[in-house]
Amino acid sequence: MxxxxxxxxxxxxxxxxxxxxxxxxxxxxxxxxxxxxxxxxxxxxxxALPGLVDLHTHLREPGREDAETIESGSRSAARGGFAAVFAMANTTPVADTAGVVEQVWSRGREVGLVDVFPVGAVTVGLGGTQLSEMGAMAMSRAHVRVFSDDGKCVHDPVIMRRALEYAKTFDGVIAQHAQDPRLTDGAQMHEGVVSAQLGLAGWPAVAEESIIARDVLLAGHVGSRLHVCHVSTAGSVDIIRWAKSRGINVTAEVMPHHLLLTDESVRGYDPRFKVNPPLRTQADVDAVRAGLADGTIDIVATDHAPHPDEDKDCEWGAAAMGMIGLETALGIVQKTMVDTGLLTWAHVAQKMSSTPARIGRVDAQHGRPLTKGxxxxxxxxxxxxxxxxxxxxxxSRSNNSPFGGIELxxxxxxxxxxxxxxxxxxxxxxxxx
Known part of the structure; x- marks a missing residue:
C-alpha cells in the first residue's frame, strides 16, 4: 500500500x-x-512503538527459496511488527561479496515491506580460514555494517582478531556465533540431566561461554565492536556483564525461545524444539531474563530460521536446527518480560527497535522517537x-514453530x-x- x-x-x-x-x-x-x-x-x-528492528533474521534467499524468500520473510516480519530486518549471510551463495549483498539489498527494496539490511559473512564461504571482502561490502550500495558467520563460529582466534581490526576501520561490528565446534561435535541438545535421561549427546554451556570470554578479551584488546549472538546460558550473561564493567564495547542479544522454553521441551523428541544454541535449563532462562532486564543483554532478536517440512519432519538426529519466530517474538516478549514486570513497553521499544538499529548503524532511519519530524x-x-x-x-513459507497451540x-x-x-x-x- x-x-x-x-x-x-x-x-x-x-x-x-x-x-x-x-x-x-x-x-x-x-x-x-x-x-x-x-x-x-x-x-x-x-x-504505539517505533517500528521493530530484528538484527538476526534468516531469509534464505538466494539459494533456499523452498524455505523462505525475501518477499515471504518480509511479509512475516511486517505481520510481527517489524519495519527492518538484518538478513544473515548463510545463503547459497554465501553473502561474502559486494555482489551478493547488493542482490539481497536490492530485492528487499523491490519488495518494500520492510527494510532488508544484508549481513556480510566474516570469512569466505563461512569457511573460517580467509577473511571476506568486508571492506567492499561496507562500501557497496548495501552499506553493510554487520558481519557474521552465523551458523558457524569464527573459531580461529587469529582470524577473529583480524576481523575485529578490519571491521573497526569502517565502524562495523562482528556478530559472533559463540560455539566451540570441538566441544559440540555431534551434540544434539543441552548437556545436563535431561540429555542424560534421553540418551542424546550433550551440548555443554561452556562451549558458548568459552568463545564469548575469548572474544570480549580480543575486542577489548583491539578496541573494536563485538556483538554476541543468541546468548543462552547464565554463564554467558555473567561474562558479558563483566566485560561491560571493564568498558569493553560488547553488545548481546537473546532470542524469544530462550526467554520462554527449556530443555524439558525436548522430552518428546519433537524436532521443532531443536535449535542452535539449544534450549537450556530453567536457571539459564531466569538468568537471560534478568540480563535482558538489567541491560547486560541489549536486545531481543528472533533468529528466524525457516526450514522446509522435510528438514524438520524426520527423526531428531537428522533434523535441521532452528525455528521461525518473526510473528511470535512480540507476544513472547510481552508474556515473559512485560507481563512479569521485568520490562515496560518503553523498554521494549529500546530492546526491539532503537538499540538494534543503533548496533546495526541504521539509527538515522529506524528506532526513532515518536515525535514530529x-x-x-x-x-x-x-x-x-x-x-x-x-x-x-x-x-512465512515455513511452519517450523515450536509454539503451535500456545496462547500468547x-x-x-x-x-x-x-x-x-x-x-x-x-x-x-x-x-x-
Missing amino acids: TSRAVLIENVSLLGEEDGTLFLSDGLLADPASAPDDAVRIDGSGLV EPATVTLVDPALAWTVDPTKTA PGRAVATFLRGAPTYLDDRFEGLFA
Whole structure:
C-alpha cells in the first residue's frame, strides 16, 4: 500500500501517556494539520512503538527459496511488527561479496515491506580460514555494517582478531556465533540431566561461554565492536556483564525461545524444539531474563530460521536446527518480560527497535522517537489481544514453530514503514480500501 495521511488518536505512546500520531508524507507531523480526509484510527487500548528492528533474521534467499524468500520473510516480519530486518549471510551463495549483498539489498527494496539490511559473512564461504571482502561490502550500495558467520563460529582466534581490526576501520561490528565446534561435535541438545535421561549427546554451556570470554578479551584488546549472538546460558550473561564493567564495547542479544522454553521441551523428541544454541535449563532462562532486564543483554532478536517440512519432519538426529519466530517474538516478549514486570513497553521499544538499529548503524532511519519530524515508521500493538499460535497460518513459507497451540498475549495489529501500511489486521483493512 502507498503512504496516506493517517491520524492515530488516543493511542498509548510507548505504553505511557496517551497521544495522537499524524503520519503524513512519510513523516510524523503535527496532528493539528491533519486534513479532514485523513484515515482515522482509534488507538484506544493500543500501544504505539517505533517500528521493530530484528538484527538476526534468516531469509534464505538466494539459494533456499523452498524455505523462505525475501518477499515471504518480509511479509512475516511486517505481520510481527517489524519495519527492518538484518538478513544473515548463510545463503547459497554465501553473502561474502559486494555482489551478493547488493542482490539481497536490492530485492528487499523491490519488495518494500520492510527494510532488508544484508549481513556480510566474516570469512569466505563461512569457511573460517580467509577473511571476506568486508571492506567492499561496507562500501557497496548495501552499506553493510554487520558481519557474521552465523551458523558457524569464527573459531580461529587469529582470524577473529583480524576481523575485529578490519571491521573497526569502517565502524562495523562482528556478530559472533559463540560455539566451540570441538566441544559440540555431534551434540544434539543441552548437556545436563535431561540429555542424560534421553540418551542424546550433550551440548555443554561452556562451549558458548568459552568463545564469548575469548572474544570480549580480543575486542577489548583491539578496541573494536563485538556483538554476541543468541546468548543462552547464565554463564554467558555473567561474562558479558563483566566485560561491560571493564568498558569493553560488547553488545548481546537473546532470542524469544530462550526467554520462554527449556530443555524439558525436548522430552518428546519433537524436532521443532531443536535449535542452535539449544534450549537450556530453567536457571539459564531466569538468568537471560534478568540480563535482558538489567541491560547486560541489549536486545531481543528472533533468529528466524525457516526450514522446509522435510528438514524438520524426520527423526531428531537428522533434523535441521532452528525455528521461525518473526510473528511470535512480540507476544513472547510481552508474556515473559512485560507481563512479569521485568520490562515496560518503553523498554521494549529500546530492546526491539532503537538499540538494534543503533548496533546495526541504521539509527538515522529506524528506532526513532515518536515525535514530529521523525520517520512515520510505527508499530501498533494490542496488548490485550490473546491469540493461539497456529504455525500453518504464518506468512512465512515455513511452519517450523515450536509454539503451535500456545496462547500468547499481545500482537502487532498494524505496521507502518515511512507512513505506508505494510501490515493491517482485519479491524483496519477496510479503512485503507
